[in-house]
Amino acid sequence: MSVLSATVIVPTYNRADLLVATLESVARQDVPVELVVVDDGSSDDTAEVVERYARSMGARYVFQEDRGYRVAAARNEGVRRATGDVCVFVDSGVVLGSSAVRAHLRAHQGVTGPAAVIGYVYGCEQDEETTEQMWSETRLEDLDATMDRFGEQGRWLDMRESFYQRYDDDIAPLPAPWLVYWGGNASVRTDQLCKVGMFDEAFTTWGAEDIDLGYRLHQDGATFVLARDARSVHLPHPKKYAEREAACLENYRYMAQKYASPVVDLLTEDPLVDLRDMNAEITARGLIQPA
Template sequence: MKKFSFVIPTYNSKVMLKYSLEALNNQLGYTSSDYEVILVDDGSVDDTWDYIKGTNRNYDLQYIYLEREPCSSRARARNFGWKSAQGEIVVFVDADIIVKPTHLSELDRLYTYEKDIVVQGTRLMLPKGAVIDFDNLFQIYNFNRKKLTLIDIAYFVYDFLSYNICTVRTPGILFSTCNSAVPRKYLEATNGFDENYIGWGIEDMDLGCRLHALKDVKFVVSSRLECLHQFHKHSANLSEELKRNRTIFENKYPNAAGNLPITSEIDIWNVLWIPDDEYLERFAGKQTKKKNKIVLEFRNREKFNQLKEDILQMSDREELDVEVYDYCEDTDLDIWITLLGVRKSTPKYFPVSRRIGKLLPEERSKFLSSLKEAQY
């Protein structure tokens, strides 16, 4: 039995898809005995199969073609995909995603440490006209605080709240299938995606909320599970589709965003699309009682065990606000902190290489303008 199954839905995206499939050949240390790819074509009419066939050199590829119907959707396509998968871990990526050669090794690290987790990765946004050259792609396009237009909005959320998702009241709302992984048994337990979500958006947030409701399931955000998103335009009907799907979500989960007002266009979507300090604080469910801030910096690997002891002791004190800054980023400190769960003072975790900090007004304006061009 294979350990990992990539599930990729696609619709008339053959050029981007081929780059995505090509990247999956390059998983360092893994062969076709370790992973497979389930490609679900949701009724494409651009000769997708003829264009991409033979791309898979190092893995088994299963191609599923679904006739286009009124009920066609990303949710339906992904359900067909994971139900056809052999792997115990289902890895969701989109047809516009290019994964790093370390994608599977990072997932292996996390699932070796703890098997009952849902993993959420991150992504950088390739600019229009980016040349896809696998020899230097990840060297040219990497996380850089000075290149804000490359940085996905989720980085801002985690940078403000924490990469320890236990600090968030409803972590399922941050679940995104552009780059994530879920044990198959939990997809079976939730029946997968709700196929009432037709068109673009929010079907993954819905699944995230149901996964979070399962007993013993833990959410983990990995800053090392980073991928690239290929530029493409918004779909013409995105606004209408998003509005419809958002209504479905709000009716199903009226309290999903904690104490955020969900009464207008300034609602839970602000948390993901336009990071605002006040919204993010309320989304995290912060206490009004002022706490004493404690900052712990991890710079010396030899002091790893001592650091863990300090975190355990401090996180058991309700009057403290514990923040951990990881300068090493090559140990299991990230997942160890997350698996502590919710504590009297749930420790915040920040990988230093992914810090953004407060935006200047001109930086914020430039970043928000870039959102209008690219399809998320």
């Protein structure tokens, strides 16, 4: 079996301070990686930050004009420049464990046919009240030990943890595993990504562009895999939850119009069904039976 190569794609916007931590974690990977950083129009020191890693590990910097929220377009710019067999998407502000990319590649090699691999993200459910506490417990200089401790203590677990436990981590047979294919730490074969049309650039507000891609990957036959060893930490930073929820609902409606699928239609129900509960709801309603 040939050894797969990886391109890590990091979209970013005005997060130079957090980006440093993300890129440092990529530089510490225990396998060679190609790194592409796509700047969605930053006005801070993002370019200078990337330049440091251009010198040390050949990182490439791509700038696109600030025309609003265009993370889908930013990721696609990264894909167009990728030479790796696998694209690993990592958000700025997410830091990878030292063997995370290796774990992504191992997961792809363990599947017959294309795979959509989901990495594990500690801390992505923290809020403003817990930000200081999480920072105090996170050691960037020894991130692997930090994540070992989080796991042992059951702290700052991935917000999808209860979902994973419900299905004993075996998410591939579910009717809609794409609902937890979130772009902060995820990977896909580059050839399949291009085949399905990459990210839909019509998404110009926060949310759903990643599960939209996941839906098309699933339709194209990808096996969805949870790679717990592809570990990361979502570093605390401010979020505007109310704005995000409104934007996400609009994006769900767009998906429903695009696909005309009873499963996708569930995304727009009032009250909203939690993404982590939707597979159970799909099965209960008999919309799609698990394979």
